[in-house]
Amino acid sequence: MTALQAEWTKLRSVRSTTWALLAALASTLVIGGVSASTSHPDVVPNEDVVMIVLAGVYLAQVAAVAFGVIAICSEYSSGTIRTTFAANPRRRQVVIAKAAIVGALMLAISAVAAVAAFSLGVAVLHGNGFTSSSGYHGLSLSDSDALREVGVAAVYPVLIALLSLGVATIVRSTALAISAVLGVLFVPFIVAPLFPENVANTIVYASPMAGMAAQEQGAPGDPLTGIAVTVAWAVGAMLVALWLIARRDA
Numbered sequence: 260m261t262a263l264q265a266e267w268t269k270l271r272s273v274r275s276t277t278w279a280l281l282a283a284l285a286s287t288l289v290i291g292g293v294s295a296s297t298s299h300p301d302v303v304p305n306e307d308v309v310m311i312v313l314a315g316v317y318l319a320q321v322a323a324v325a326f327g328v329i330a331i332c333s334e335y336s337s338g339t340i341r342t343t344f345a346a347n348p349r350r351r352q353v354v355i356a357k358a359a360i361v362g363a364l365m366l367a368i369s370a371v372a373a374v375a376a377f378s379l380g381v382a383v384l385h386g387n388g389f390t391s392s393s394g395y396h397g398l399s400l401s402d403s404d405a406l407r408e409v410g411v412a413a414v415y416p417v418l419i420a421l422l423s424l425g426v427a428t429i430v431r432s433t434a435l436a437i438s439a440v441l442g443v444l445f446v447p448f449i450v451a452p453l454f455p456e457n458v459a460n461t462i463v464y465a466s467p468m469a470g471m472a473a474q475e476q477g478a479p480g481d482p483l484t485g486i487a488v489t490v491a492w493a494v495g496a497m498l499v500a501l502w503l504i505a506r507r508d509a
Contacts, residue, residue, distance in 0.1 A: 262347060262356035270360055273333050276326060280368045283322035283416060287372035290315030295380040300388045307476030308389050309408045312380025316412045316471060323365060323416040324440045327423025330361050332433040350504045354428055358421055365420040373412040408474050411486055415470045418493040422467060425496025429503055444468050467492040
């Protein structure tokens with residue numbers, strides 16, 4: 260409990276963490292609203308209506324990356340990490356406490372953002388002609404597919420933030436950590452079109468962004484498998500971070 264309180268105090272004292280969380284919230288809402296307002300049935304007749312309003316999550320993940328990295332690299336850059344480890348020599352406990360605080364804060368923000376983006380976006384889509392009478396379904400959280408996609412949109416940024424925290428703990432550099440995580444997120448989608456379809460799909464659905472990509476209507480990846488891949492990336496990064504943190508100097 261002491262470790263959690265210490266990490267909560269440190270994290271809320273860093274102004275950039277607040278801005279990162281607000282950026283994640285704003286990105287989800289604004290991009291989702293713009294996406295909904297510019298979508299019309301005659302233009303995108305087969306579009307997955309839920310993913311239209313959740314489009315902002317793709318940008319919000321950049322803020323989640325920054326949030327996860329700042330959570331520990333702010334201490335490495337200032338040198339206060341030595342004080343942290345002197346006060347609590349159980350380094351793994353420190354990292355686990357950081358992960359718990361980062362995960363809880365990111366989940367609170369991303370859950371609110373996902374539900375709000377869905378509610379506001381659906382209202383806009385209704386006005387644009389996306390109605391059940393026109394053949395469009397999944398416009399309510401009572402629909403299982405819609406509920407799953409909104410749930411994934413709430414959990415996905417949390418996993419990306421934890422992945423980023425793990426990578427940042429490993430490399431101990433803000434710029435390097437952010438570059439590395441953004442690279443593994445976006446580079447697969449840039450290079451995939453250069454390969455045959457089956458290879459391209461493998462590249463995309465083995466990347467951390469598989470959690471969101473597999474939710475889209477008609478995507479070749481299974482939705483549950485997609486989010487499981489993102490979980491694996493986050494868990495893998497955190498396990499390596501926990502292994503290294505106790506085996507090297509601060």
